[in-house]
Amino acid sequence: AQSVSQHNHHVILSEAASLELGCNYSYGGTVNLFWYVQYPGQHLQLLLKYFSGDPLVKGIKGFEAEFIKSKFSFNLRKPSVQWSDTAEYFCAVTLNTGGFKTIFGAGTRLFVKA
Amino acid sequence: ETGVTQTPRHLVMGMTNKKSLKCEQHLGHNAMYWYKQSAKKPLELMFVYNFKEQTENNSVPSRFSPECPNSSHLFLHLHTLQPEDSALYLCASSQTASGRGGANVLTFGAGSRLTVL
Secondary structure, eight states: OOEEEESEEEEETTTTTOEEEEEEEOSSOOOOEEEEOOTTOEEEEEEEOOOSSSEEEGGGGEEEEEEEGGGGGEEEEEEOOOGGOEEEEEEEEEEEEESSSEOOOEEEEEEOOO | OOOOEEOOSSEEEEOOOOEEEEEEOOOOOSSEEEEOOOTTOOEEEEEEETTTTTEEEEEEEOOEEEEEEEETTEEEEEEEEEEOOOOEEEEEEEEEEEOOOGGTTTOOOOOOOEEOO
């Protein structure tokens, strides 16, 4: 079955530390890839997306992600985190299995210490 | 406010009750979705509607019954639920359900927190 795996459920970092959150998916066809973020008390919102072209995509607030097709991965990175990055991060993949459906990973809770 | 409004925000119901969750979007989108978010589990896709037609039912039990009267409104009718159905139910919309051209970027509502006693 198709699935999305996020390697870390909880991450704690100090401000200015670098961040990398892993995401792998299991599906051999064409995919669209996303990272969504949910800040405390707020809605889930789009952080960045990949559809085609340059596999290194940049999103809001200094986040970027790299699509490595051979590894079925779409890891999220930020060189220097801030306290305001404390949130839950969700990797998502759109599959075309006759119809399009977007499935999500379990999420990673990031806590940044000031 | 994201443009996707869900009501009620909180709902407590008994196993024999019948209730409905409502979702409305003001974004001019043509696709609407129901997701279930339970603690420590991935968001589970439940239903997808594209131009008012149901295009995905992710093996959801029949005690959950969706209705999409038009592209702006989506309902989830609930009856004879079980305690394990307690969760946050998220509605989302996108331009269309197609993944081509990035038309399926999701805009989420705040969710309806359901507790089944």
